[in-house]
Amino acid sequence: MVRLPVYLRSLLEVAETKTATISSERLAEMAGVNAAKVRKDLSYLGSYGTRGVGYDVEYLLFQVSRELGLTHDWPVVIVGIGNLGAALANYGGFTERGFPIAALVDADHGKVGERVGDLVVSHIDDLPDLARELGIAIGIVATPAAAAQDVADRLVAAGIPSVLNFAPAVISVPEGASLRKVDLAVELQILSFYQQRRNGGRPPIVAPGDPHLDGADAPRAPSAPTVPASLAGD
Amino acid sequence: MVRLPVYLRSLLEVAETKTATISSERLAEMAGVNAAKVRKDLSYLGSYGTRGVGYDVEYLLFQVSRELGLTHDWPVVIVGIGNLGAALANYGGFTERGFPIAALVDADHGKVGERVGDLVVSHIDDLPDLARELGIAIGIVATPAAAAQDVADRLVAAGIPSVLNFAPAVISVPEGASLRKVDLAVELQILSFYQQRRNGGRPPIVAPGDPHLDGADAPRAPSAPTVPASLAGD
DNA sequence: TCGACTTTGTGAACGAGTGCACGAGGCCGC
DNA sequence: GCGGCCTCGTGCACTCGTTCACAAAGTCGA
Numbered sequence: 001m002v003r004l005p006v007y008l009r010s011l012l013e014v015a016e017t018k019t020a021t022i023s024s025e026r027l028a029e030m031a032g033v034n035a036a037k038v039r040k041d042l043s044y045l046g047s048y049g050t051r052g053v054g055y056d057v058e059y060l061l062f063q064v065s066r067e068l069g070l071t072h073d074w075p076v077v078i079v080g081i082g083n084l085g086a087a088l089a090n091y092g093g094f095t096e097r098g099f100p101i102a103a104l105v106d107a108d109h110g111k112v113g114e115r116v117g118d119l120v121v122s123h124i125d126d127l128p129d130l131a132r133e134l135g136i137a138i139g140i141v142a143t144p145a146a147a148a149q150d151v152a153d154r155l156v157a158a159g160i161p162s163v164l165n166f167a168p169a170v171i172s173v174p175e176g177a178s179l180r181k182v183d184l185a186v187e188l189q190i191l192s193f194y195q196q197r198r199n200g201g202r203p204p205i206v207a208p209g210d211p212h213l214d215g216a217d218a219p220r221a222p223s224a225p226t227v228p229a230s231l232a233g234d
Numbered sequence: 235m236v237r238l239p240v241y242l243r244s245l246l247e248v249a250e251t252k253t254a255t256i257s258s259e260r261l262a263e264m265a266g267v268n269a270a271k272v273r274k275d276l277s278y279l280g281s282y283g284t285r286g287v288g289y290d291v292e293y294l295l296f297q298v299s300r301e302l303g304l305t306h307d308w309p310v311v312i313v314g315i316g317n318l319g320a321a322l323a324n325y326g327g328f329t330e331r332g333f334p335i336a337a338l339v340d341a342d343h344g345k346v347g348e349r350v351g352d353l354v355v356s357h358i359d360d361l362p363d364l365a366r367e368l369g370i371a372i373g374i375v376a377t378p379a380a381a382a383q384d385v386a387d388r389l390v391a392a393g394i395p396s397v398l399n400f401a402p403a404v405i406s407v408p409e410g411a412s413l414r415k416v417d418l419a420v421e422l423q424i425l426s427f428y429q430q431r432r433n434g435g436r437p438p439i440v441a442p443g444d445p446h447l448d449g450a451d452a453p454r455a456p457s458a459p460t461v462p463a464s465l466a467g468d
Numbered sequence: 469t470c471g472a473c474t475t476t477g478t479g480a481a482c483g484a485g486t487g488c489a490c491g492a493g494g495c496c497g498c
Numbered sequence: 499g500c501g502g503c504c505t506c507g508t509g510c511a512c513t514c515g516t517t518c519a520c521a522a523a524g525t526c527g528a
Contacts, residue, residue, distance in 0.1 A: 004427065004466045005420040009402060023475065032404045036478095036517055043477055044461045051476040052524045067461070068423050069430025076422070087321025088418075093402075097419040099426075138425050161432070162425035168243060168327075170266045178428040180421045184322075185331040186239040187414045188310070189302050191372050191396035192333075193238065194412040196303025198395070227278045227301065230485065232238045257505065270487055270508090277507055285493045285506045464515065 003041055004068060006031045011061045023054040075102035075136045077160065079151050080143030081111055081121050084166055088142060089116045102134040107147065124154065131158040138162040145169035152179070193232045237275055238302060240265045245295045257288040309336035309370045311394070313385050314377030315345055315355050318400055322376060323350045336368040341381065358388065365392040372396040379403035386413070427466045 010030040014022050024042070028035040042048060042055065045063050049055045065071060076099050078085050088094075089104055104116055105124045114121045122130060130136065139155035141148050141163060148167035155163055161177040168186075173179045244264040248256050258276070262269040276282060276289065279297050283289045299305060310333050312319050322328075323338055338350055339358045348355045356364060364370065373389035375382050375397060382401035389397055395411040402420075407413045 002420055002424060002466065005417075005423040006404065008423070010404070024477095025475085030404065032406070034517065036519090037515090039476060040478075040516085041465055044465065047477075049476050050524065051522070052474045052526090054475065067427070067430075068466070069426040070423065074422070074426045074429075083325045084321075084327065087318075087325055091317045091321055091418075093318065093419060094422065097422070099419070099422045137429060138422060162429050164421055164425060170240065170244075170264065172266070176432070178425055180425055182416060182418070182421055183239070184325075184416070185327060185333070186236055187398055187416055188308070188328065188331070188333045188372060189239040189242070189304065190236060191398060191412055191414055192303040192308045193301070195308075195371060195396050198410065228485085231275055231278065232236065232302070258507095259505085268487060270489090271485090273506060274486090274508075281507075283506050284495090286495050286504045288505065462515080 003031065003033060003037075004064060006033075007038070007041070008061070008064045008068060008070075011057060011064060015057050015061055019057055021050075021054040022057055022060075024049070027055070070098055073098050073100055074138055075100055075134055076138045076140060077101075077103040077105060077127070077130065077134075077136045077155075078140045078142055079105050079124065079127075079155065080141065080147070080167075081106045081114070081116055082142065082144075085140075085142035086116050088140060088166075089119065099138065102136055103130045105130070107143075124151070127154055127160075128158040131160050136160055138164065141165045141167050141171075143167055190232050197227075237265065237267060237271075238298060240267075241272070241275070242295070242298045242302065242304075245291060245298060249291050249295055253291055255284075255288040256291055256294075258283070261289070304332055307332050307334055308372055309334055309368050310372045310374060311335075311337040311339060311361070311364065311368075311370045311389075312374045312376055313339050313358065313361075313389070314375065314381070314401075315340045315348070315350055316376065316378075319374075319376035320350050322374060322400075323353065333372065336370055337364045339364070341377075358385070361388055361394075362392040365394050370394055372398065375399045375401050375405075377401055424466050431461075 007027065010027055011022070013030070024038040025035045028038045031038065039049070042060070045067055048060055048063055076094060078089055078101060081089065081104050085104070089101060094101055101117070101119065104119050104121045105127055106112065106121050107124045109123065111121050112123045137160065139160045139162070141151050141155075143151050145167045148165060148169045149171045152163050152165065152171050152173055156173055156177050163173055163177065163179045165171055165179060165181045166183070168183055171179070241261065244261055245256070247264070258272040259269045262272045265272065273283070276294070279301055282294055282297055310328060312323055312335060315323065315338050319338070323335060328335055335351070335353065338353050338355045339361055340346065340355050341358045343357065345355050346357045371394065373394045373396070375385050375389075377385050379401045382399060382403045383405045386397050386399065386405050386407055390407055390411050397407055397411065397413045399405055399413060399415045400417070402417050405413070
């Protein structure tokens with residue numbers, strides 16, 4: 001559930017109020033999780049709490065940052081400077097959080113040389129050189145689905161072992177590299193799934209194990225879904 | 235996790251090749267999951283497979299679309315037309331997947347009337363009217379973190395029960411509404427977490443000049459080798 | 469110094485989700 | 499028509515994450 005980064009953000013928020021310590025209960029509330037889980041999670045990083053008091057905000061902040069590898073910047077390259085790629089390049093949110101956009105590349109020679117934000121688009125063939133010279137650590141794939149796997153392969157080959165995929169395709173990276181996926185359409189589809197289900201805008205589905213329960217007399221019990229939520233969300 | 239939309243995409247891909255049927259094994263391979271899970275997942279939608287043959291692609295496609303509520307469009311409003319909001323508005327990927335962007339709103343009167351893509355920015359106070367007139371089903375929050383909760387409340391109050399939050403903040407919606415979150419910085423932090431762990435905490439580059447800058451104040455405490463991956467990813 | 473109070477850290481119970489293995493059901497060649 | 503073969507549907511065991519509950523440990527006031 002990606003909790004460590006959420007704790008980090010909560011701690012940053014708390015730190016701004018000059019609060020010196022925070023309890024697992026309060027941190028849990030801010031992060032939207034169970035207090036016991038917070039304690040167990042933090043215990044994996046080490047015993048950084050003080051019983052009867054809580055956690056020292058500054059110290060915990062440092063420990064979480066260190067665990068996440070945020071003690072230094074991680075230069076990023078965006079591959080595929082179409083609509084989405086250009087949008088991401090212009091979005092300033094990355095740099096200010098420690099992920100400066102160091103390069104933009106595209107396979108289309110027509111795009112090379114184009115200025116986007118305050119960077120100039122390079123050709124994807126130059127990826128190995130750029131990666132080495134700029135110390136690029138993370139590659140963002142913003143290409144069409146068909147090109148995504150090839151781009152991921154090129155990124156890994158260029159020594160960039162972390163890939164964030166925005167393309168609507170299932171891709172894979174070799175052992176030793178990591179891959180995350182952001183699919184905006186999928187997120188919207190999940191929302192429409194739940195909304196559709198609340199509205200009961202579909203014919204009733206026979207529940208597994210209840211073979212005789214079909215026809216028009218299906219109980220309109222919205223709290224008894226036949227499809228597990230895990231199938232479409234988390 | 236979020237498997238139904240992935241099946242949908244795989245099925246769309248298969249359908250383009252004029253393949254009439256598909257086995258759970260092949261579908262599993264395309265979606266990157268276990269074959270038994272595919273069968274179990276699909277069995278929740280009903281018994282749509284034929285033993286010895288597989289699943290009829292067209293029919294299954296329809297059933298999955300219906301379950302996800304994709305038999306009709308879901309108009310979307312984007313709240314917060316800053317860098318990210320404008321980027322999302324210009325990104326064409328939503329409309330073509332059945333989520334047309336019907337309106338853009340912002341709290342800043344200075345932005346109202348501005349043209350973004352082929353829409354004009356409205357004021358957020360007009361949200362209830364817009365929602366009703368345009369039949370808006372989903373709200374995308376692209377505001378700063380501080381405004382996110384307020385915006386979510388306004389969306390729900392305006393009768394928009396599905397919220398996709400891009401703001402880096404934990405927000406909540408009342409029972410009966412649904413919420414999804416996309417935090418780009420969190421995705422990058424997860425990647426840096428894994429990369430950092432593989433490298434044993436070293437920076438991505440050995441920058442000439444300050445090789446020890448971020449290691450100097452860190453007590454080289456051995457980070458616990460057994461942090462569960464679930465803590466920072468999935 | 470002592471005792472009441474607070475909050476952490478963690479063993480153990482619980483539950484959800486996953487994958488195996490196999491029976492059930494349908495197709496096809498002979 | 500029948501037997502062999504293929505693939506679905508699903509009971510069951512297992513794994514792993516979550517939550518409960520409580521002892522350990524530290525603070526603070528008297």
